[in-house]
Amino acid sequence: MIKKRLIPCLDVRDGRTVKGIQFEGLRDAGDPVALAARYAREGADELVFLDITATNQRRQPLTELVREVARVLDIPFTVGGGISSVADVEALLLSGADKVSINSAALARPAFVSELARRFGSQCVVVAVDARFVDHQWQVMTRAGTTATGWEAVAWCREAANLGAGELLLTSMSHDGTKAGFALDITRAVSDAVPVPVIASGGAGQASDFTAVFQSGGADAALAASIFHFNETSLPSLKSYLHQAGIPVRL
Amino acid sequence: MEIAVVDYKGGNVQSVLFALERLGAVPTLTCDPEVLNKADKVLFPGEGEAASAMAALREAGLDQVLPSLRQPFLGICLGMQLLGQHSEENDTTLLGLLPFHVRRFVPDAQHKVPHMGWNNLQALQSPLFAGLTEQDHVYFVHSYYAPVGEYTIAQAAHPAPFSAAVQHANFYGVQFHTEKSGAVGTRILSNFLEL
Numbered sequence: 001m002i003k004k005r006l007i008p009c010l011d012v013r014d015g016r017t018v019k020g021i022q023f024e025g026l027r028d029a030g031d032p033v034a035l036a037a038r039y040a041r042e043g044a045d046e047l048v049f050l051d052i053t054a055t056n057q058r059r060q061p062l063t064e065l066v067r068e069v070a071r072v073l074d075i076p077f078t079v080g081g082g083i084s085s086v087a088d089v090e091a092l093l094l095s096g097a098d099k100v101s102i103n104s105a106a107l108a109r110p111a112f113v114s115e116l117a118r119r120f121g122s123q124c125v126v127v128a129v130d131a132r133f134v135d136h137q138w139q140v141m142t143r144a145g146t147t148a149t150g151w152e153a154v155a156w157c158r159e160a161a162n163l164g165a166g167e168l169l170l171t172s173m174s175h176d177g178t179k180a181g182f183a184l185d186i187t188r189a190v191s192d193a194v195p196v197p198v199i200a201s202g203g204a205g206q207a208s209d210f211t212a213v214f215q216s217g218g219a220d221a222a223l224a225a226s227i228f229h230f231n232e233t234s235l236p237s238l239k240s241y242l243h244q245a246g247i248p249v250r251l
Numbered sequence: 252m253e254i255a256v257v258d259y260k261g262g263n264v265q266s267v268l269f270a271l272e273r274l275g276a277v278p279t280l281t282c283d284p285e286v287l288n289k290a291d292k293v294l295f296p297g298e299g300e301a302a303s304a305m306a307a308l309r310e311a312g313l314d315q316v317l318p319s320l321r322q323p324f325l326g327i328c329l330g331m332q333l334l335g336q337h338s339e340e341n342d343t344t345l346l347g348l349l350p351f352h353v354r355r356f357v358p359d360a361q362h363k364v365p366h367m368g369w370n371n372l373q374a375l376q377s378p379l380f381a382g383l384t385e386q387d388h389v390y391f392v393h394s395y396y397a398p399v400g401e402y403t404i405a406q407a408a409h410p411a412p413f414s415a416a417v418q419h420a421n422f423y424g425v426q427f428h429t430e431k432s433g434a435v436g437t438r439i440l441s442n443f444l445e446l
Binding site: 001002003004005040045067070071072074075076093094095096098118119120121122123124166167192195196197198220221250 | 263265266269270272273298299300358360362363364365366367368369370371388390391392393394408409410428430431432433434436437
């Protein structure tokens with residue numbers, strides 16, 4: 001049977017990992033290539049690289065970094081941040097990225113999702129959705145979470161899947177950084193509404209949060225950053241915990 | 252050893268080239284029939300959609316060249332599916348080297364489509380899987396599958412069993428991404444190079 005996936009997320013800026021990495025034994029802790037290799041060795045099921053400044057500054061993602069990562073990494077990885085054209089996507093895939101994650105560009109022009117799916121296949125098109133709970137409703141935000149779009153989250157997720165997204169990366173901005181657990185209700189609502197896999201993101205603080213998002217939230221994968229970067233929870237111990245809790249994971 | 256990777260502008264070949272390089276091989280990316288004929292091993296990666304991949308193969312004349320090859324040949328993901336007779340994906344006629352018909356998964360509440368992620372291999376029946384067990388996982392991303400048949404040399408389930416790998420004569424195919432399946436995938440690639 002297919003296993004639930006754990007996905008460390010690396011935020012990169014100017015080719016370096018940001019968010020203060022505190023791994024022991026990594027001479028250059030900010031080197032995303034070394035960090036990616038370490039996560040892969042420890043049992044990460046996939047990786048996501050987000051170029052965190054790209055959208056606001058309209059900067060091209062770093063294809064050279066992607067090439068270096070692809071050279072050493074033997075697990076799949078997704079690249080996101082500021083991707084807005086077919087040419088952006090082609091450059092990243094040709095450099096060795098397995099998937100691209102698009103966000104603002106999909107909201108600005110939903111047909112972009114279909115164009116990518118037709119050209120490159122749905123399997124490499126991840127639509128990232130940033131949702132915030134405001135006025136009793138999950139609202140989709142754009143431009144790095146700064147602008148409301150008018151979309152309700154489940155409606156937009158359903159639309160993105162219909163347009164050809166092969167996977168959805170759902171981030172609760174209301175939970176991101178809180179370490180109080182994932183947003184279970186919206187994750188479950190989206191997972192039930194779409195036929196494609198859903199990656200839950202935002203709020204991971206401890207191992208039991210992952211059990212909850214896989215069981216109650218119905219997520220196919222869970223993404224986290226600081227819980228892994230700061231070595232609060234190691235991937236092997238988290239996987240062993242989930243296995244004992246009856247969650248199917250790759251050991 | 253000469254290792255050729257088929258270049259038909261139809262797949263993400265870079266990851267396969269990198270994986271071969273990690274094994275110390277020096278692969279040649281080519282669509283030249285002469286180079287393909289002379290190679291000791293041929294790898295055939297594929298991603299995307301079946302009809303456009305077949306169109307690209309015909310455009311390059313490879314629909315005639317590939318079936319005539321005699322050395323060990325490994326189709327990966329869509330590259331495996333293209334070895335069959337026909338695909339439900341846009342009603343596409345395939346290369347016809349193996350007897351299977353490619354079908355689409357039907358999603359249900361517990362089984363998303365694409366079948367995306369790590370799944371374990373079952374019923375391993377080939378030197379391709381030397382050293383592996385049914386506890387080993389490989390990485391899949393696909394919405395279409397080849398059913399189980401006499402050509403099946405490994406299975407996976409989603410939820411029903413399907414062909415994770417196929418073989419007829421020198422033509423091998425794997426539905427999963429060997430190049431993205433960690434140490435297990437590396438072992439399979441290495442086993443292929445030793446066939």
